[in-house]
Amino acid sequence: MPFNTYSFLLLLIPGVSLFWALPPAARRWYVLALSLAYYAMWNAAFLAVPLLLCAGVHLAARQGPRCLWGGIAFVLAMFIVFRAPLTATVPAGISFYAFAAIAYLIDNKQGRIQDGSFTKLFRFVMFWPTLIAGPILRFRELSPQLGFTKPFELSMLLRGMDRLVLGLVQKNFIANTLSGWVDQGFLPNAVRANTTLDNWALAIAFGLEIYFDFAAYSNMAIGTAQLIGVALPENFRFPYHAASPPDFWSRWHMTLSRWVRDYLFFPVNARFKAAPVPLYASLLGIMALVGLWHGAGWGFVLWGAMHGAYLTFYRIWENLSDARMPGLANSRLAAWWWRIFTLMAVTTAWVPFRAATGADTFAMLASMFGRWRFGISYGVNFYLVTLMVAAFCVVEPYVGSAWSHAASWMEDHPAARYLLRPLAYAAGLMLFLIFDDRSKQFIYFQF
Amino acid sequence: MRQAVSSGIIMGATLGWLVVLFAGAPFERINAVLDHIFGGLPAWTQVEDMHRDASTQELSRGESPLESFRILKESWAEHPSARRIVLMGNSQTQMTSLAPGERRPSGPEETYTDRMADYYQQTGRHKVFYRLSAGALSYQEMLWYAAYLASNAAIKPEVLLVQLNYQNFANGEIRGGMLEMLSDASFRRAVQEVAHQNRPESPAFAEALHQYERGRRPAQTDAVPIGLTPGFWLETAFREKLDRIPGFGRRDGMRQSFVFMLIRGRTYLLRLNPARRRSLSGWRIAASRAALEDLVALCERSGIQVILFQAPANPAVPLYGTSEDDRAYHEFCASVASRSGIVMLDFEHSVPAAEWGMELNVPDPLHLGRRGHRLLAQLMLSALEGEH
Numbered sequence: 001m002p003f004n005t006y007s008f009l010l011l012l013i014p015g016v017s018l019f020w021a022l023p024p025a026a027r028r029w030y031v032l033a034l035s036l037a038y039y040a041m042w043n044a045a046f047l048a049v050p051l052l053l054c055a056g057v058h059l060a061a062r063q064g065p066r067c068l069w070g071g072i073a074f075v076l077a078m079f080i081v082f083r084a085p086l087t088a089t090v091p092a093g094i095s096f097y098a099f100a101a102i103a104y105l106i107d108n109k110q111g112r113i114q115d116g117s118f119t120k121l122f123r124f125v126m127f128w129p130t131l132i133a134g135p136i137l138r139f140r141e142l143s144p145q146l147g148f149t150k151p152f153e154l155s156m157l158l159r160g161m162d163r164l165v166l167g168l169v170q171k172n173f174i175a176n177t178l179s180g181w182v183d184q185g186f187l188p189n190a191v192r193a194n195t196t197l198d199n200w201a202l203a204i205a206f207g208l209e210i211y212f213d214f215a216a217y218s219n220m221a222i223g224t225a226q227l228i229g230v231a232l233p234e235n236f237r238f239p240y241h242a243a244s245p246p247d248f249w250s251r252w253h254m255t256l257s258r259w260v261r262d263y264l265f266f267p268v269n270a271r272f273k274a275a276p277v278p279l280y281a282s283l284l285g286i287m288a289l290v291g292l293w294h295g296a297g298w299g300f301v302l303w304g305a306m307h308g309a310y311l312t313f314y315r316i317w318e319n320l321s322d323a324r325m326p327g328l329a330n331s332r333l334a335a336w337w338w339r340i341f342t343l344m345a346v347t348t349a350w351v352p353f354r355a356a357t358g359a360d361t362f363a364m365l366a367s368m369f370g371r372w373r374f375g376i377s378y379g380v381n382f383y384l385v386t387l388m389v390a391a392f393c394v395v396e397p398y399v400g401s402a403w404s405h406a407a408s409w410m411e412d413h414p415a416a417r418y419l420l421r422p423l424a425y426a427a428g429l430m431l432f433l434i435f436d437d438r439s440k441q442f443i444y445f446q447f
Numbered sequence: 448m449r450q451a452v453s454s455g456i457i458m459g460a461t462l463g464w465l466v467v468l469f470a471g472a473p474f475e476r477i478n479a480v481l482d483h484i485f486g487g488l489p490a491w492t493q494v495e496d497m498h499r500d501a502s503t504q505e506l507s508r509g510e511s512p513l514e515s516f517r518i519l520k521e522s523w524a525e526h527p528s529a530r531r532i533v534l535m536g537n538s539q540t541q542m543t544s545l546a547p548g549e550r551r552p553s554g555p556e557e558t559y560t561d562r563m564a565d566y567y568q569q570t571g572r573h574k575v576f577y578r579l580s581a582g583a584l585s586y587q588e589m590l591w592y593a594a595y596l597a598s599n600a601a602i603k604p605e606v607l608l609v610q611l612n613y614q615n616f617a618n619g620e621i622r623g624g625m626l627e628m629l630s631d632a633s634f635r636r637a638v639q640e641v642a643h644q645n646r647p648e649s650p651a652f653a654e655a656l657h658q659y660e661r662g663r664r665p666a667q668t669d670a671v672p673i674g675l676t677p678g679f680w681l682e683t684a685f686r687e688k689l690d691r692i693p694g695f696g697r698r699d700g701m702r703q704s705f706v707f708m709l710i711r712g713r714t715y716l717l718r719l720n721p722a723r724r725r726s727l728s729g730w731r732i733a734a735s736r737a738a739l740e741d742l743v744a745l746c747e748r749s750g751i752q753v754i755l756f757q758a759p760a761n762p763a764v765p766l767y768g769t770s771e772d773d774r775a776y777h778e779f780c781a782s783v784a785s786r787s788g789i790v791m792l793d794f795e796h797s798v799p800a801a802e803w804g805m806e807l808n809v810p811d812p813l814h815l816g817r818r819g820h821r822l823l824a825q826l827m828l829s830a831l832e833g834e835h
Contacts, residue, residue: 419460
């Protein structure tokens with residue numbers, strides 16, 4: 001029951017209404033019950049998986065810091081068992097809640113978990129807005145909010161609706177529209193016969209599709225949580241506006257980046273601070289692991305390794321330019337170069353991520369970077385729509401800021417609040433409904 | 448309490464606006480305004496009330512052809528000795544776009560294929576005619592249909608008229624509505640054969656088989672078996688209920704209007720009309736060519752006479768990107784015909800520009816007006832005389 005289904009949206013209204021009608025103490029159990037019911041909608045039998053995982057993590061955490069590695073090994077073992085290619089079906093969301101569980105264990109070792117009762121851990125892991133595809137949370141940022149002591153405020157509903165409707169439009173109107181062309185263009189035969197322009201357009205289109213698809217999911221998760229007064233961290237911040245590879249990772253899947261930074265990069269960085277080569281190698285290795293997290297496919301690993309290489313390249317540049325060419329490092333030319341490089345590099349890395357096979361990846365990359373063939377193979381609509389969505393990406397921060405201004409203006413004008421804001425919601429819901437395609441799943445549900 | 452009431456008002460107003468938007472058909476209105484500003488022709492020139500006859504046409508237009516085949520089987524069973532002719536083509540065979548000066552329709556309009564069917568009906572049932580068309584029918588889909596007809600004796604034709612059209616070579620894939628045909632085991636085997644042959648069109652067939660299998664087990668991703676879940680069934684139940692709400696079923700129509708709005712923007716503002724001259728390249732043209740060759744070979748093996756005909760093209764709308772595209776296309780079509788020793792009729796330049804419809808405010812590249820259909824029917828019937 002993904003967020004963009006009719007059943008979810010229609011059940012959300014009575015679900016949220018009842019939540020606010022209950023006393024705070026009952027809300028905790030009500031949300032847990034909703035979370036269990038929500039997870040059971042995927043596969044009731046798999047309810048045992050997060051339960052078992054939480055039990056193992058809780059036991060390990062209770063043993064104190066010395067059981068950290070045992071706990072992590074337990075979580076990783078469950079993750080590997082269920083994500084192995086031989087497994088017919090995968091418990092929904094395991095990639096996400098396994099990360100949250102590992103973070104819990106490390107935070108516990110570092111003394112950041114004050115009250116680590118099993119029920120609190122279970123409620124944290126099972127919190128339904130984030131259960132299936134993140135954002136990946138830390139116990140200490142979510143758990144205090146799961147007491148649900150805040151009184152209802154209209155602003156919660158409005159902020160929640162803003163994000164929910166935005167996500168619905170991003171998913172159905174933008175991501176689904178692009179996915180039809182992307183799916184065709186990445187078919188094995190298509191890849192080999194595409195022209196250079198086709199392949200660049202497809203790589204860009206997929207980059208846009210996966211961004212709007214995943215940002216849509218994150219917006220809906222944030223919006224849904226907001227409806228019950230829970231503030232979740234942002235997961236995307238206009239990633240294609242990134243000024244450098246590290247900047248991209250501070251804007252893309254931000255909660256995963258944060259997790260990798262805090263629980264992998266920082267410890268490794270501390271160890272290899274004075275030894276650049278092992279540091280760069282570990283950077284590559286960590287990013288390859290991030291790729292592997294998406295699935296047991298070498299395309300994901302290559303995607304991660306490419307990002308590792310971009311980050312390494314940038315770090316080398318930073319070290320060299322700071323030491324030898326400080327003027328150039330701060331120049332506008334360098335800033336533009338890195339901006340363009342980042343955009344092209346990120347787009348290029350989407351090719352192995354999406355292509356079906358290694359041969360397809362290399363055929364596509366060869367066509368994009370050397371074996372040039374001219375012409376277009378698809379209807380002009382594909383190129384126009386991709387261009388329009390890319391143009392929207394460029395102006396997206398300004399649209400967001402304009403909406404914030406308009407929203408605060410509407411707050412001060414009741415007529416606008418009760419007429420214009422609902423009109424904006426209705427327009428978004430109309431686009432969601434008319435572009436609805438039940439067969440299109442969220443891409444990140446696969447991971 | 449006040450905040451709760453405010454929330455209720457906002458949710459209620461949202462629902463109210465949604466109803467207003469659905470009832471108000473905003474995109475249709477925007478389209479009408481754009482047409483008015485940029486001089487687009489009135490909507491009635493794109494004729495919607497077309498002649499329908501289940502015994503001579505596949506009425507679902509590729510969206511659900513099995514029922515049509517069932518009717519065809521019954522219809523042809525009534526004329527066991529008649530020579531069976533099937534024509535496969537794209538929307539040109541099933542649509543009328545009135546030419547400037549042609550009067551508003553007063554009843555159902557007939558295309559040239561309907562006129563051909565009428566003619567064969569009137570000449571004593573020695574020949575029965577059937578149109579198997581769909582908008583943008585790809586050559587992979589023509590091969591798909593041909594394989595189905597060849598594997599079903601009750602609807603297997605003696606003559607197959609195959610429309611050749613430059614733009615159609617850019618189309619690919621098998622549309623979802625045609626997947627139901629895979630419920631026929633012998634046809635499924637034929638499709639599996641094509642899918643495993645490593646021909647350029649094989650991936651489209653393999654993908655169709657994959658989609659069909661997925662459809663039988665309701666939709667699922669690699670990771671989360673949505674189709675087997677309680678959530679799937681709950682969603683299905685919700686959708687069934689919602690579809691019964693008056694007006695909710697207009698979603699598809701609204702989406703079409705939205706798409707047409709974008710097409711208008713493209714045509715009026717960017718001057719990129721849908722049939723802009725272009726060069727075809729890439730895998731689709733390779734797959735289309737291979738599918739056409741395989742269709743001819745399949746019919747040869749199955750004892751079906753194939754007649755290729757070059758569809759008329761509007762002289763006011765150049766289709767070929769370059770003269771080389773024009774030459775290569777015609778050489779390919781001629782080579783398919785000559786290699787197999789089959790007839791190819793050329794109607795490409797047979798209908799003058801004045802007999803074609805208009806699309807928005809530019810000449811329609813594909814669809815004939817009333818007189819154009821009449822003329823083409825005459826030309827085809829006389830050219831076919833003696834060919835089958």
